[in-house]
Amino acid sequence: MAVSVRDVAEDAGVSVGTVSNVLNHPAKVSPETVSRVQDSIARLGFVRNDAARQLRAGRSRTIGLVVLDLRNPFFTEVARGAEQRAAERGLSVLVANSDDDPAREDTHLDLFEQQRAFGVLITPVGDDLDRLARMRERGVPSVLVDRESAEGDVASVAVDDDEGGRLAAAHLLEIGRRRLAFVGGPAAIRQVADRLEGARAAVAAQPGATLEVIERPALTVLDGRAAGEAILARQAADRPDAVFAANDLLAVGLLQAFAIMGGARVPEDIALIGYDDIDFAAATVVPLSSIRQPARLIGATAVDLLVEEIESPDTGGSAVRFQPELIVRESTVGR
Structure with missing residues (x-):
């Protein structure tokens, strides 16, 4: 008993x-x-019996964190930042992976709502945030992570991805590259679209520069490798002289393709820059230039905003936007 x-x-x-x-x-x-x-x-x-205590209180002490792809070290770092800040506040974090699948995202949100979660931190698959609004009305608030609300009605913490894309392309242009390619996708992911728009703005301001878009179905190493193989299948004169990858995983795949297949040296023939500055970006065979996002700070700030939402529910959606940072390594400037 x-x-x-x-x-x-x-x-x-x-x-x-x-x-x-x-x-x-x-x-x-x-x-x-x-x-x-x-x-x-x-x-x-x-x-x-915490379950009974939470039932009486009306909400649990667990925060649900729904990310697009838990294999991406960027989201792992976001989760670490959220967990550390949550622990400081006597809360815990349960991480769920949507895998870019709206149905899986809905399943996770159903579970967190049924469990009366303290709240939800989410990088949503699409732009429809009606589900989050309904959950908030039923007592489960949410904060967008690495995304912003177009209407400003959902709290959010993000990085200025337009500026990040501009920084990446401007760097490639500053080192003398003119035939740029952007590798990313799917275009429905807001962060990808914003990074591309920033790159386009930088290229448009440079006479004689061009930007080719190579869309991939996912932001993975394998997709980056496939894009690299497709580039190397062209004649040398038809290849870009610089590539901006929408995240570091794609950039690592591109780098693998160039190293395995040969025929294109980085950065001599093709300069390469990624995005996120994940831990092993500096440890690749050619250390990778990247656009840094403060991943742990994003996670910690999201928890703070969630607590603020609960303590002051009538203040509206707070928005925090961090600025990205250009990190230059050998994949763009050589040794």
Whole structure:
């Protein structure tokens, strides 16, 4: 039979209310009484029923984090930042992977709503945020991660991806490259579209420069490798002299293709820059230039905004936008 709070109270010689205070508000109880109750808890093997407590409170202490692709180290770092900040606030984070699939995203949101999650942090698959609005009305607020709300009605924390795309293309132009290619996709992902628009703006401002778009179905290493193989299948004169990849995983795949197939040296023949500045960008065979996003800070800030949403629900959606940073390594400037 499970040990109850009443059993602990009888063993420790205190009231049920005192045991409750030790569990939830220990500062209200003398240190000697706290120690006696904790000894009884340990001796009897009492385990508190958080599910019942959360049901009475109306929400759990768990935050749901829904990301597009957990294989991407960028989202892993976002999760680490969210977990650290949540722990500081007495919360926990449960990570779910939508895998760019709207149906999977809906399934995860259903689960978090059914479990009365503290709230949801989400990088949504598409632009339709009606589901999040309905969840908020039912008491489960949300914060967009690495995305902004077009209407400004959902709290968000993101990076200025237009500026990041402009920084990447401007760097390639500054080192003398003129035949640029953008590798990314799918175009429905807002971050990809924004990075492309930023690159287009930089290229449009440089006379004689061109920008080719090579769209891939996903933002993976394998998709980057396929794009690299397609580039190398062309005649040398028809290849771009620089490539801007929509994320570092694509850039790593491109770099693998160029190294395995040969025929194109990085950066001598094709300069290459990625996006996110994930940990191993600096450790590739040719260290990768990239546009850095503060991934852990994004995750931590999202938790702060979620708590703010709960404490001040009538303030509207707060928006935090970080600025990206150009990180230059050997894949664009050589040694």
